[in-house]
Amino acid sequence: MAPQLDNYFKQVDDLQDKFIDRLREAVAIPSISSEDARRPDVVRMGHWLADQIRALGGEVELRELGPQPGREHLTLPPCLLGRYGSDPKKRNILIYGHYDVQPAAKEDGWATDPFTLTIDDKDRMFGRGSTDDKGPVLGWLNVIEAHQKAGIEFPVNLIMCFEGMEENGSEGLNDTIKAEAKKFFKDADVVCISDNYWLGTEKPCLTYGVRGCNYYSLEISGPGQDLHSGVFGGVAHEPMTDLIRVMDSLVDPDGKILVKGIADLVAPLTDDEAALYPPIAFTMDDLYQSLGSKATIHDNKNDALMHKMRYPSISLHGIEGAFSTSGAKTVIPAKVIGKFSIRTVPNMEIDEVNKLIQTHVEEAFAKLGSKNTMKFNIVHCGKWWVADPKHWNYTAAGKAVEKVFGVKPDLTREGGSIPVTLTFQDELQKNVLLLPMGSSTDMAHSINEKLDKRNYIEGTKLLGAYLHYVAEEPTN
Ligand SMILES: NCC(=O)N[C@@H](Cc1c[nH]cn1)C(=O)O
Ligand SMILES: [Zn+2]
Numbered sequence: 001m002a003p004q005l006d007n008y009f010k011q012v013d014d015l016q017d018k019f020i021d022r023l024r025e026a027v028a029i030p031s032i033s034s035e036d037a038r039r040p041d042v043v044r045m046g047h048w049l050a051d052q053i054r055a056l057g058g059e060v061e062l063r064e065l066g067p068q069p070g071r072e073h074l075t076l077p078p079c080l081l082g083r084y085g086s087d088p089k090k091r092n093i094l095i096y097g098h099y100d101v102q103p104a105a106k107e108d109g110w111a112t113d114p115f116t117l118t119i120d121d122k123d124r125m126f127g128r129g130s131t132d133d134k135g136p137v138l139g140w141l142n143v144i145e146a147h148q149k150a151g152i153e154f155p156v157n158l159i160m161c162f163e164g165m166e167e168n169g170s171e172g173l174n175d176t177i178k179a180e181a182k183k184f185f186k187d188a189d190v191v192c193i194s195d196n197y198w199l200g201t202e203k204p205c206l207t208y209g210v211r212g213c214n215y216y217s218l219e220i221s222g223p224g225q226d227l228h229s230g231v232f233g234g235v236a237h238e239p240m241t242d243l244i245r246v247m248d249s250l251v252d253p254d255g256k257i258l259v260k261g262i263a264d265l266v267a268p269l270t271d272d273e274a275a276l277y278p279p280i281a282f283t284m285d286d287l288y289q290s291l292g293s294k295a296t297i298h299d300n301k302n303d304a305l306m307h308k309m310r311y312p313s314i315s316l317h318g319i320e321g322a323f324s325t326s327g328a329k330t331v332i333p334a335k336v337i338g339k340f341s342i343r344t345v346p347n348m349e350i351d352e353v354n355k356l357i358q359t360h361v362e363e364a365f366a367k368l369g370s371k372n373t374m375k376f377n378i379v380h381c382g383k384w385w386v387a388d389p390k391h392w393n394y395t396a397a398g399k400a401v402e403k404v405f406g407v408k409p410d411l412t413r414e415g416g417s418i419p420v421t422l423t424f425q426d427e428l429q430k431n432v433l434l435l436p437m438g439s440s441t442d443m444a445h446s447i448n449e450k451l452d453k454r455n456y457i458e459g460t461k462l463l464g465a466y467l468h469y470v471a472e473e474p475t476n
């Protein structure tokens, strides 16, 4: 395998400008799944990706998923089901990724246009979706192209599943996976997903868990319309005052969840598990670097890692309807909608968590004695996932990391969520591996998201090397 891989790596290096152009084209399509007006762009992105795969000789179906549940005026973007190769003598590797992105606007504070890939003098490639998840998805396409150009036989058959709603709760995908588990996905031997990040900037990792995410909105309304605070301040119950009190009651400034019963659902920390964290190559400086400040709740590495990987957290995301532009408007908003979510971990069940959260916010609102009205809404829920990192899928990926980067990878659990990971594992009964390309400083979901050129190019080598090792790894 060694000469073949070296040949492949050389080809990836030779093709790097073409691969960067491919990413540039993808970033230019603003495929924001959570904004209604961008839905045509999400669909356009799905078609662009399908065309790219077809041009490389893959077969693609863009599976329509119908209307978006609860927002039926919107059509869900298609799920891309693809294949590359069908040799019965080869293993079948199912790869998943997403072609939608988080919202982004220059006014949010981006230094450059978020939909123009901009490379700086440190070879950082800035653009929305560069690391989450267009770069990694295109990494798989780059792997195919480099094999073709190098004249190297492709080591496996690829089964592809690329969705356009991951950043919006993966609506519609669970049903597709369930429906296709014994059809389109039936031959999959293992699953590989590249959609998370290294813990630092230098050392790759293999990831065997993600936290779940239950997302909520709280609508509080009262006045018939927005009011003058000089005329109605001190007279009317204000929705914003109520909302801030209710949201404040969820979590304290040290991240402690204040919802009764949540802590009891969390799996106790065993000595064996506690021993997993100290050997992970991660420092508080790595954390300060990725955070962009020293404003951490915990000041030691192990606590910080455990609170990212194995404890739940509640985050307050925003308030729709609140006065938020610059200036000093003396308004009382008539209706405000607070958005918050909880990241869940073993053994928290979605329904139990929802019940505890709903009871908590209803009690907190009742305590205010406000004459306003509150509506609690569950926006979407995805469960946590933990896999067996001793599986041969992980052994193969570990060998690929050593080959490309010359180090043994850390084994990590991701603080973010990829809702369909568990669905793949449960429905296909196959091992799932997360094999990240990007680093901790990539700022996914934030302003100035980027992917380092090194991570994109070496990451493409890693995905290809993984396919070679996983093709040959003995089963355990
Ligand atoms: N790269 C994975 C990712 O960013 N996932 C999102 C998924 C999500 C969950 N709920 C809403 N979106 C994440 O926020 O972790
Ligand atoms: Zn992602």
Ligand SMILES: [Zn+2]
Binding pocket: 102, 132, 167, 444, 445
């Ligand atoms: Zn994301």
